[in-house]
Structures are given as C-alpha cells and as structure tokens.
Amino acid sequence: MLSQLVGRATVTVDDLMAVASESAHILEYSAQLEAREAELTRTAGALREANAKLMQLSIQKDAFLSQISHELRTPMASVSAFSEILTEGDLPPEKVTRFGRIIHDEAKRLTRLLDDLLDLSVLENGAVQLNLGLASLQGMLDTALTVAQQTRPERSFLILRDLANEAIHLRTDADRLTQVFINLISNARKYCDAATPELRIAVRQRAGRVTIDFIDNGKGIPKESQSLIFEKFARLTDANRAGGAGLGLAICREIMTNLGGSVAYLPGKGGAAFRLTVPLRLELRAGETGRG
Ligand SMILES: Nc1ncnc2c1ncn2[C@@H]1O[C@H](COP(=O)(O)OP(=O)(O)OP(=O)(O)O)[C@@H](O)[C@H]1O
Ligand SMILES: [Mg+2]
Structure with a gap:
C-alpha cells in the first residue's frame, strides 16, 4: 500500500x-x-x-x-x-x-x-511393589538382629535397645524396612572396630514420623568419605576383610525413599551413626510408590 x-x-x-x-x-x-x-x-x-x-x-x-x-x-x-x-x-x-x-x-x-x-x-x-501393613517395630528389630548375627558370628556384640519407645506399630512394608535394619546392623558387626563393640538403637516419635538411630562405638566413617557412603560400590574401610560389594547402603537409601522416608549419616556421634526416618503410617494411593 x-x-x-x-x-x-x-x-x-x-x-x-x-x-x-x-x-x-x-x-x-x-x-x-x-x-x-x-x-x-x-x-x-x-x-x-x-x-x-x-x-x-x-x-x-x-x-x-x-x-x-x-x-x-x-x-x-x-x-x-x-x-x-x-x-x-x-x-x-x-x-x-x-x-x-x-x-x-x-x-x-x-x-x-x-x-x-x-x-x-x-x-x-520405582517399579517396586510395596506390601503395606501394620508391623511391630520391636518385632522387626528383633528379626533383623537375629539375621544379622550371621555376620561375624564369632564376635560378641553388645546391643543397647530402647524397648519402651520401640513398642509401636508402623504402617509400612515390614520386609523392606527389616532389610534396611539388617544392613545397618550387619555393617556395624563388620566394620565397628572397637575392642568391646556396642550398637545402640534409639527410637523417637514426633509429628507422625519415627526416627530410628543406629550408633556404634567404632571409628565411624571419615569426614571426607561421608558424602560417598550411599553411592553404589562405596567401600571405605577394610573392604577385603568384609567382602561386601558396597551396595548395601545404596539399597537402603532407595528403600527408604520408596517408604516415604530417608537415611542419613550423623557425623560427630563418636562412632558410625545412621538415622532412619519413616512415616508412622505410610499411605499410598493405588499404583503409587512412596517416592517423591
Ligand atoms: N558401621 C560402620 N562403621 C564403619 N564403616 C562403615 C559402617 N557402615 C558402613 N561403613 C562403610 O561404608 C561402606 C558401604 O557400606 P555398604 O553397606 O554399602 O557396603 P558393604 O557392607 O561393604 O557391602 P554390602 O552391604 O553390599 O555387602 C562400607 O564398605 C564401609 O566402608
Ligand atoms: Mg553392608
């Protein structure tokens, strides 16, 4: 124009x-x-x-x-x-x-x-099928302690429990949570290098969540390795003696995520210290996992 x-x-x-x-x-x-x-x-x-x-x-x-x-x-x-x-x-x-x-x-x-x-x-x-139900925390810890005795059975290990606080029922996948307990207890049995080894299991409940601490009296995990412990194939101490593949804690982390909870290393506790957090009652809708 x-x-x-x-x-x-x-x-x-x-x-x-x-x-x-x-x-x-x-x-x-x-x-x-x-x-x-x-x-x-x-x-x-x-x-x-x-x-x-x-x-x-x-x-x-x-x-x-x-x-x-x-x-x-x-x-x-x-x-x-x-x-x-x-x-x-x-x-x-x-x-x-x-x-x-x-x-x-x-x-x-x-x-x-x-x-x-x-x-x-x-x-x-995230393809895991969770089997949810009410389970006794004390019962799961008992089972895990018995199974973990197969790891270095010759070693006597003092276990300090918190029976009063353990007397609760969680709605979770009992087999999966017990699997996490077994790895943490077996690890303490394998890697705690104290002359008279001890493992303290402490339970606390707050605002619909439960924390379960596993604290041994060994040397613990050096600061510079703490960020690696949940990675696949992480073996940080005396791998030959233990013979593990270094997958246990990576599996624990994935299970805890699937259970709507978490696992963390707690520094500065004297020995190795791991804290698990889980919901008291895990509720999933059909077809859902606890992730996210
Ligand atoms: N209680 C502990 N005290 C000291 N070091 C530990 C403790 N727990 C774990 N670790 C260190 O973390 C590393 C990773 O542990 P993880 O359970 O993943 O593997 P693993 O026990 O060596 O093998 P797997 O569990 O596959 O048999 C261990 O190799 C060890 O070096
Ligand atoms: Mg292990």
Whole structure:
C-alpha cells in the first residue's frame, strides 16, 4: 500500500487508514517473529541442557558398567582357576575340600551381587511393589538382629535397645524396612572396630514420623568419605576383610525413599551413626510408590 501511495498527488483519509492498518499488521507480525525467536532460543537452551545431562548419564553408565564387570570378574577368576586345578586331579583330599569351599563361596558371592544389582535396579526404577501393613517395630528389630548375627558370628556384640519407645506399630512394608535394619546392623558387626563393640538403637516419635538411630562405638566413617557412603560400590574401610560389594547402603537409601522416608549419616556421634526416618503410617494411593 505504502509503495502505491508514493508519487501520488492526493492522499485520502482512507489511504492513510489503510497504511495505518498495514503498519499495525507488520508490527504484529514482527512481534510474533520476536516471540518465535525467543521460543527457539529457549528450546535450543533446553536441548543443550538435555544433551549435557545425557552425556553425564552416559559417563555414569559407563563407570557403573566397568565397576560391575570388575566386581564380577574377581570371583569369576577364582571359580575358573580353582575349578581348573580340581579337574587336574591328583590332589590331596584336604585341598579338594578347600578349593571346593572357595568355589562355593565365590559362587554365593556372585549370586548375592547379582541379586543386589537386580534389587537396586527395581528400586531405582520405582517399579517396586510395596506390601503395606501394620508391623511391630520391636518385632522387626528383633528379626533383623537375629539375621544379622550371621555376620561375624564369632564376635560378641553388645546391643543397647530402647524397648519402651520401640513398642509401636508402623504402617509400612515390614520386609523392606527389616532389610534396611539388617544392613545397618550387619555393617556395624563388620566394620565397628572397637575392642568391646556396642550398637545402640534409639527410637523417637514426633509429628507422625519415627526416627530410628543406629550408633556404634567404632571409628565411624571419615569426614571426607561421608558424602560417598550411599553411592553404589562405596567401600571405605577394610573392604577385603568384609567382602561386601558396597551396595548395601545404596539399597537402603532407595528403600527408604520408596517408604516415604530417608537415611542419613550423623557425623560427630563418636562412632558410625545412621538415622532412619519413616512415616508412622505410610499411605499410598493405588499404583503409587512412596517416592517423591
Ligand atoms: N558401621 C560402620 N562403621 C564403619 N564403616 C562403615 C559402617 N557402615 C558402613 N561403613 C562403610 O561404608 C561402606 C558401604 O557400606 P555398604 O553397606 O554399602 O557396603 P558393604 O557392607 O561393604 O557391602 P554390602 O552391604 O553390599 O555387602 C562400607 O564398605 C564401609 O566402608
Ligand atoms: Mg553392608
């Protein structure tokens, strides 16, 4: 329109109105273009971020896979070497028994490692099926203490309980919570290095939540390692003696998240100290887990 007016002798009001309307359209169009450009810039930023996250995940996945293959290779190498010696024959019976025991122990270790990895993967994906019901806290702790006695059974361990406060019923997944107790108690049995080892279990209830502390009298976990203890394959003390894969606390953390609670390391308590927090009554809607 504007181009048609240039060079004309008279310009009518209608012509001017048409020019005004055209300018308004152009302005609107240019505003739309600006908005689109801003949106494109935002999308490009989001894509860059997603890409960086994917790269990070890919690095973590590679590290995880190389840790797993390392963990699997060690017991597999023992099984392979000792079974080969056995097939060569001509061995005194006590050696046959000893090598057979090593093969058996390593096979058990491998099975446990695979079970733990599978469990962790189900828990991390939020695909875990919780079995909720009312359960006695005291009963769960009793069971866990009995099971954990299999860890270094030769060691006498003083357990200090808080029976009065334990006399409560939680609505939770009893098997999963007991699994967490077992790992914390077994860890204390494995890693507490005090001459007369002790484990104190203290319970408190406040505002619909229950805290359960497990405090031993060993050296505890050094400050610089405390941020790593819940990571997969974290072994910070005397790993050879204990022989664990370092998955126990990672599994505990995932279970506690699924149970709507948490697990934390409490520094400055003398020995190693872990605090569990769980809701007194976990309520889930159909198809929901306790995450989030
Ligand atoms: N009570 C404790 N005292 C001192 N160190 C501990 C204690 N509990 C855990 N740790 C340290 O934290 C690390 C991680 O514990 P976690 O339970 O994850 O693994 P693990 O017991 O070594 O192996 P797994 O539980 O898979 O058999 C342990 O290897 C140990 O170094
Ligand atoms: Mg453990």
